[in-house]
Amino acid sequence: MVKWILAAGAAALAISTPSLAQQGGGNKGGGGKPDKAERGGGGGGKPVRVEQQGGGKQVRVEQRGGGNQQLRVDRKGGDTLRSADKGERMVARSKGDDRIKGGGKDSVRSAERRSDDRDLRNLDRDDVDGRRLVRFDDDDRGFRGLVGGCPPGLSKNPPFCMPSGQFKKIGSVLPAAFSSRMLDGPFQQWYRDDDRFFYRNDGDYIYRVNRDGGLIDALFPLADRDFSYYPIGMNYPSEFDQYNVPYQYRSFYPEGGAYDYRYGDGAIYQVNPSTNAIQSIVALLAGDLGVGQPMPLNYGAYNVPIDYRDRYYDTPDAMYRYNDGYIYRADPKTQLITAVIDAIV
Amino acid sequence: MIKPWMLGCVAALALGACGKQSEPAATSEPAAERAGDKTLATGLAKNAKLAAAVKAAGLEATLAGPGPYTLIAPSDAAFEKLPAGALDTLMKPEGRAELTAVLTHHILPGTILAADIGKAIDAGGGKALIATIGGGTLTATREGAGILLADAAGTRAMVTAADQQRSNGVIHQVDSVLMPTQ
Numbered sequence: 001m002v003k004w005i006l007a008a009g010a011a012a013l014a015i016s017t018p019s020l021a022q023q024g025g026g027n028k029g030g031g032g033k034p035d036k037a038e039r040g041g042g043g044g045g046k047p048v049r050v051e052q053q054g055g056g057k058q059v060r061v062e063q064r065g066g067g068n069q070q071l072r073v074d075r076k077g078g079d080t081l082r083s084a085d086k087g088e089r090m091v092a093r094s095k096g097d098d099r100i101k102g103g104g105k106d107s108v109r110s111a112e113r114r115s116d117d118r119d120l121r122n123l124d125r126d127d128v129d130g131r132r133l134v135r136f137d138d139d140d141r142g143f144r145g146l147v148g149g150c151p152p153g154l155s156k157n158p159p160f161c162m163p164s165g166q167f168k169k170i171g172s173v174l175p176a177a178f179s180s181r182m183l184d185g186p187f188q189q190w191y192r193d194d195d196r197f198f199y200r201n202d203g204d205y206i207y208r209v210n211r212d213g214g215l216i217d218a219l220f221p222l223a224d225r226d227f228s229y230y231p232i233g234m235n236y237p238s239e240f241d242q243y244n245v246p247y248q249y250r251s252f253y254p255e256g257g258a259y260d261y262r263y264g265d266g267a268i269y270q271v272n273p274s275t276n277a278i279q280s281i282v283a284l285l286a287g288d289l290g291v292g293q294p295m296p297l298n299y300g301a302y303n304v305p306i307d308y309r310d311r312y313y314d315t316p317d318a319m320y321r322y323n324d325g326y327i328y329r330a331d332p333k334t335q336l337i338t339a340v341i342d343a344i345v
Numbered sequence: 346m347i348k349p350w351m352l353g354c355v356a357a358l359a360l361g362a363c364g365k366q367s368e369p370a371a372t373s374e375p376a377a378e379r380a381g382d383k384t385l386a387t388g389l390a391k392n393a394k395l396a397a398a399v400k401a402a403g404l405e406a407t408l409a410g411p412g413p414y415t416l417i418a419p420s421d422a423a424f425e426k427l428p429a430g431a432l433d434t435l436m437k438p439e440g441r442a443e444l445t446a447v448l449t450h451h452i453l454p455g456t457i458l459a460a461d462i463g464k465a466i467d468a469g470g471g472k473a474l475i476a477t478i479g480g481g482t483l484t485a486t487r488e489g490a491g492i493l494l495a496d497a498a499g500t501r502a503m504v505t506a507a508d509q510q511r512s513n514g515v516i517h518q519v520d521s522v523l524m525p526t527q
Contacts (some may be wrong), residue, residue: 215347227451229442233441251375257373261373266480278403282410283406283407286454288454300468301457302461303457305413305455305456322455345409
């Protein structure tokens with residue numbers, strides 16, 4: 001499988017260390033106007049190979065060690081992109097109309113291919129803009145870090161790495177086309193409609209809509225990119241600078257304390273409220289399981305926390321898996337996730 | 346000559362990323378209270394390089410929080426098997442994103458004991474696929490009486506000490522660093 005990501009940091013690992021080449025050794029949540037009420041609330045690395053092709057259009061760096069240690073980064077330009085395929089990435093992180101409705105594994109893979117096609121289009125566009133791409137070959141789920149060279153929710157088109165123009169929709173009426181697009185997968189548990197807000201998505205963003213007036217109150221990037229995290233030290237994007245911690249983690253990372261907490265594409269960040277600098281990653285979320293979705297094939301191993309194992313153990317009729325604060329029950333025969341059984345954080 | 350990481354910083358500079366030192370961070374009181382005293386974060390006494398990497402990536406609070414996670418902990422010797430300079434590069438401020446990606450390839454959602462992996466291997470006809478928190482997959486197989494974990498590139502990490510149970514998860518010591526790429 002081939003993964004493409006923009007060079008930004010990834011190439012740093014491969015290329016900013018000349019010694020490597022010479023040694024041979026070796027979701028998203030919350031934009032919009034702050035709401036005061038809610039705010040409170042293989043060792044040995046042997047050969048290292050560097051290839052440059054096409055007048056700098058393609059750079060390949062490989063680090064291999066002990067016959068089993070390999071890190072390869074390809075950077076390409078021009079029209080040499082290959083189609084991406086998530087391969088064994090079985091997780092149904094569906095979005096919008098690509099949502100998987102109780103389908104089997106084939107449908108999951110199909111949906112993921114669609115998702116990758118979308119990513120590839122974006123990357124093609126980046127390339128046309130003269131930006132550099134990094135490709136990670138990956139038979140597995142792939143390494144899609146800073147897609148477009150930018151952390152989640154930021155534009156891969158000029159001006160680069162700035163919040164997308166989507167945020168301009170804050171304060172506007174939710175487009176009718178999105179009014180029926182409910183959150184799916186894990187997000188339906190993380191962001192629940194209440195008396196004040198409801199949540200919808202367009203495949204790229206989650207919209208928090210104020211019931212009073214129906215205006216978009218906040219916008220969460222729904223980047224869904226593997227291994228894509230904001231590095232500590234950078235400022236949290238101001239356009240997404242709203243309290244948006246998933247529901248199940250709010251008691252641990254509340255509003256109104258000494259720090260701000262923000263959720264973005266797989267992690268909850270601790271942010272200095274004065275400088276807006278990300279100080280720490282306080283929790284990691286997988287976002288892999290959701291009711292109605294097939295159990296991903298890479299959840300074969302029982303992972304229920306110790307204190308809950310006497311209550312939730314696999315039987316011929318039910319299997320239990322933990323994810324992001326919840327214990328899910330699935331049907332062993334159909335592998336469909338049928339219910340959220342317990343919230344444990 | 347402009348180097349790729351410099352270009353990476355150009356993008357990041359717009360966000361105030363490059364060169365900025367983060368301030369020391371701790372997990373929140375409710376999270377620390379829930380996690381207890383003997384957390385994954387405090388269970389790395391024999392993993393100095395990993396502990397330093399976790400700190401550099403800003404992941405200490407995650408390992409000191411409620412979790413639960415399964416931490417695949419490469420030994421210091423495992424890090425020494427990386428190509429010379431690789432870890433140093435990852436530990437630089439401009440390498441934080443990649444360092445975080447590498448580390449999250451060693452963190453699994455939930456508590457997975459060695460016996461759980463063994464059962465999954467048996468049920469899977471000799472191998473089991475295990476999701477990492479960062480979006481990757483490790484492949485587990487049996488190797489003699491032990492368990493072998495492999496990344497997509499085929500890097501093999503033997504579990505050398507399993508089931509070090511902590512208040513917010515479990516640690517399995519391994520002898521190689523796994524990478525989220527091939």
